[in-house]
Amino acid sequence: MNIIISNSSSIPLYEQITQAIKQAIFSNELKEEEMLPSVRGLANELKISFLTIKKAYDELEEEGFIKTVQGKGSFVTPKNLELLREEKLKEIQGYVEKIKDIALVADISNEDVKEIFKIIFEEDK
């Protein structure tokens, strides 16, 4: 596990950790059923509180990426391609929402936004 976190980032530490671990799962650096670093182990490695690691792991479990068993550890959920896809769809959704906000505030019409989509998605066809 190679996780880099930044204390000065506006993104909370536990969010940075969940993101890094998701990425490791996507890239198969963390394989199916593989055990994640222990909460205390990773906390020591990153020199932060284990409670912050726990919070990150709780979030990952909530979202179905890992499964935690008391006394044993946390393990990557058998890979669910649909789950990964959903994650990416949510990411895209976030960006579309940002676009919507910008368009709303700047009084840019849906037609104009649609036009930008069309140009970018078809430019290398």
Add this chain to the structure above:
Amino acid sequence: MNIIISNSSSIPLYEQITQAIKQAIFSNELKEEEMLPSVRGLANELKISFLTIKKAYDELEEEGFIKTVQGKGSFVTPKNLELLREEKLKEIQGYVEKIKDIALVADISNEDVKEIFKIIFEEDK
């Protein structure tokens, strides 16, 4: 001025207010040189603290949207709306390119992206 704010939103009240006022400026509901509601007036109307309104106005002034004069009030800065619009269009373009990259990696079809776009842009019609 017709501003709707939500106390349960994760977006801070003062941000909701700056956004609403920017929108009013872009849509020309608030015209150049026009006076904004007084901090106390708007605070009473929205039933929140005038300090929250002040914070929003300070932010708007920082970004150049309005100009505040003690004793007189806050006024919409004369500006080049077309220039601002162009900036916002570029911002949107950047996000669309990010979306394209994600969709490519996650094997998400253009149709699916179009569907997300449709849902988000039409959800409150």
Add this chain to the structure above:
DNA sequence: TAACTGTTATGCATATAATATAACAGTATA
């Protein structure tokens, strides 16, 4: 049993957000 796992509870520190209250300062006008 020992040495790992994770869990829970408490308290502390800090930052942001939002509020209430009060006093102060500039502007316009009756």
Add this chain to the structure above:
DNA sequence: TATACTGTTATATTATATGCATAACAGTTA
């Protein structure tokens, strides 16, 4: 000039989110 509007500033309080430290507890495995 008095007053009623504008905005400004200072202080204190409350709530929430984030992150940490410590300690005790509980399950698993060798």
